[in-house]
Amino acid sequence: MGNLTNALLDRLQRDFEITEITQRNPRLTTFKVDKEHAETLVRELRDRESYTHLNFITCIDYIEDGIFTLVYMLQNYDLNCMLGVHVDIGRDNAEMTSMHTLWGQVWTYQRELREMYGINFPGSPRLEEDFCLEGWDDIPPMRREFDTAAYSTEHFGHGERSTEEPRQYMKVQFYPNRGGDEK
Amino acid sequence: MTAPANYSAGHSAALDFSQPEPVDLSSGKYVKIWQGPQHPGITGNMSLELTLDGDTIIECKTHVGYLHRAFEKLMEGRNYIQNFTVVCRIAVPEPAFNEYLYAAGLEELSGIEAPERAQWIRTLNLEMMRLASFMMWIGGQSGAFGLYTVPNWTIAYRDYVLDLFEEMTGARIYHMYMVPGGVRFDLPKGFDERVNEVMDGADKLLDQIERVMFNNVVFKARSKGLGVIPREMIEPYGIVGPNARACGVERDLRKDEPYLVYDQLDFDIVTATDSDAYARAYVRLQETRQSISLIRQIMQRMPRTGPLQAEMPNVLHWKIPPGETYVKAECTRGEYGYFMVTDGTEYIRRVCVRGPSYTHAISVMEKMARGTNIADIAGLMVSLHTYPPEIER
Numbered sequence: 080m081g082n083l084t085n086a087l088l089d090r091l092q093r094d095f096e097i098t099e100i101t102q103r104n105p106r107l108t109t110f111k112v113d114k115e116h117a118e119t120l121v122r123e124l125r126d127r128e129s130y131t132h133l134n135f136i137t138c139i140d141y142i143e144d145g146i147f148t149l150v151y152m153l154q155n156y157d158l159n160c161m162l163g164v165h166v167d168i169g170r171d172n173a174e175m176t177s178m179h180t181l182w183g184q185v186w187t188y189q190r191e192l193r194e195m196y197g198i199n200f201p202g203s204p205r206l207e208e209d210f211c212l213e214g215w216d217d218i219p220p221m222r223r224e225f226d227t228a229a230y231s232t233e234h235f236g237h238g239e240r241s242t243e244e245p246r247q248y249m250k251v252q253f254y255p256n257r258g259g260d261e262k
Numbered sequence: 263m264t265a266p267a268n269y270s271a272g273h274s275a276a277l278d279f280s281q282p283e284p285v286d287l288s289s290g291k292y293v294k295i296w297q298g299p300q301h302p303g304i305t306g307n308m309s310l311e312l313t314l315d316g317d318t319i320i321e322c323k324t325h326v327g328y329l330h331r332a333f334e335k336l337m338e339g340r341n342y343i344q345n346f347t348v349v350c351r352i353a354v355p356e357p358a359f360n361e362y363l364y365a366a367g368l369e370e371l372s373g374i375e376a377p378e379r380a381q382w383i384r385t386l387n388l389e390m391m392r393l394a395s396f397m398m399w400i401g402g403q404s405g406a407f408g409l410y411t412v413p414n415w416t417i418a419y420r421d422y423v424l425d426l427f428e429e430m431t432g433a434r435i436y437h438m439y440m441v442p443g444g445v446r447f448d449l450p451k452g453f454d455e456r457v458n459e460v461m462d463g464a465d466k467l468l469d470q471i472e473r474v475m476f477n478n479v480v481f482k483a484r485s486k487g488l489g490v491i492p493r494e495m496i497e498p499y500g501i502v503g504p505n506a507r508a509c510g511v512e513r514d515l516r517k518d519e520p521y522l523v524y525d526q527l528d529f530d531i532v533t534a535t536d537s538d539a540y541a542r543a544y545v546r547l548q549e550t551r552q553s554i555s556l557i558r559q560i561m562q563r564m565p566r567t568g569p570l571q572a573e574m575p576n577v578l579h580w581k582i583p584p585g586e587t588y589v590k591a592e593c594t595r596g597e598y599g600y601f602m603v604t605d606g607t608e609y610i611r612r613v614c615v616r617g618p619s620y621t622h623a624i625s626v627m628e629k630m631a632r633g634t635n636i637a638d639i640a641g642l643m644v645s646l647h648t649y650p651p652e653i654e655r
Contacts, residue, residue, distance in 0.1 A: 211327035
C-alpha cells in the first residue's frame, strides 16, 4: 500500500472513524464505516481523492449476525487501486442512504438491491420498478433464508405433468374475462 | 502526485442524473413501442421500452430479466468446483472470462498460484475468446445497419475459432477449461499450425471487412455521429472498455493492471476520438487485429514444458479461509470482475459478477437513446456492446 493511501486511510480514520481496515491484495483495501458517514465519505473519495470510478455496489447477507454488509467498490485510475467501503445495516427494515446523485448507474444497483435483498433507499429513482423479477411476491430471493429448491417445488412442482393446446391456452391467458374469446 | 481535481466541477453537465418527466400518452401525440425481447436488432434477450414523438425517441427504459437464472444465488449452494458449470454461462459469447476470474479469485483467496505455462495458456484462451466474440460483434453491428454480407462472414469465421476451442478444451462454447490451479490439459499436437492457419485467414477477413464495412457509404452515414458519448460521461456513468477508448480514454486493464502474462506481450491501447458508433466499431476492429497479434506472440513465446496445474487440495472437500477479493480482467466490453467472499466453509459466501453491460445497457443506453431516431436504435444498442446475462446474473 502506497504512502498516499496510508495517509488517506489515517485521515479517514480521523474524520470518519473508519474501522476494520484490511489490505486484501496490493491493489485492494477495504474498511468499514458507519451508515451515517457513508454517503459523505464516498462523496469525498470521489470528489477529493480521485476515486472516480464506481466498480459496483453489492450486498453480503450475514444472517447469523442480523446484518447486511453493503459494499461500495471505488477505483482510483491514477493509482490503479481500489477501496472497498463496507457499510453494515440491520436486516430488519433494512434501509440505506441513496447515493444516486453520485454516479449515473447507482440507482440501478439500488433498484436491484431492493428487489434481491429488500433494502430500501429512500429517494432513489424508479426504486419500485421491477428489476429482474416481474411480479415477485415472495421474500427477496437473495436473502439467505430464501430456499430456491423449496420455492421451485412449491411453484413448479415435480409431480405429474400436464399439457394444454397452446393456442387455446394463450387465448384464455390474454382474454380471461371473455373465456378466451378474442372477439 | 498532483492535488486531486475537484470531480464535481469537471463533470457538472454529466452529473445530471435526473430521469425524464413522464409524458401524457393519452394525448395521442406519443407512441410507446417495445424493441425486444425478441427482435433481430437486439443484443440478446433484453428489451427497450421506447416512447416516440414521431420518429424520435424521447424516453427509453431498459428491461432485463428474461435470462435471469440466479447464478449468484446458485453458487452459494454449490461447492467451489461445482460452480464451474455455472460461471461459464454468465456471458454466453465470452464464457472464458468468467472461468478465468472465478479461478483467479479462488486462487488468490486460497494462496494458490497457477504455474507459468498455465498462465500462458490461459492468456491464449482469453485472446481466442476475444477474437471469437469480436467476430460475432462485427457481424451484429453491420447487420444492425443493413449490411448482411459481413455477418455471414464473421459468424462463419467464428466457427473456425470455436473449432480451435473444441480442440483445445473439448468444448466449443462452455469450456470449463481454466480451473483453480491452472488448466485442465495441455494443447494438442499440431495445434500451433492450426492456430496459425486460422489467424492468417482472420487477418485476410478483417482486411475485407475493413473495405466492405468501414468504407461503406451506408455504414458511414448511419454510424458517424450516432450515439456520441461525451468525455464527461465516462466516469460518472462507469463507462469502460472500447466505449471509453473510442472517446480517447487510454485505459485497458491488460496494460494498467497487468494480469496473467500481458506484461510480457507487445501491444498498445487502441483509442479514437470521435466517440460515436463508427469510432467504437473502429476501435473494436483494431482490437480484433491486436488479438490476432497477441495470439501469435503467445504461440511463439510460451514455454512448451512445465506443469499445467498447481498442487491442489481435494476439491470435493475444499475449504477456503475467510477472505474477500475483487479480481478483474479486460473483456471485449471492458472491466469484467468477480467480487468474492469466503467464510472458511466449503461454499462461497457471496459472489457478485460485475459486467460492463450493467451500466452500458441501462443508465448509458437510456441516456443515449433519448433524441435518437427509431431507425438507429438497433445500431446504437449493438454499438454499446451489451450482454444481458451479465446484468441479471
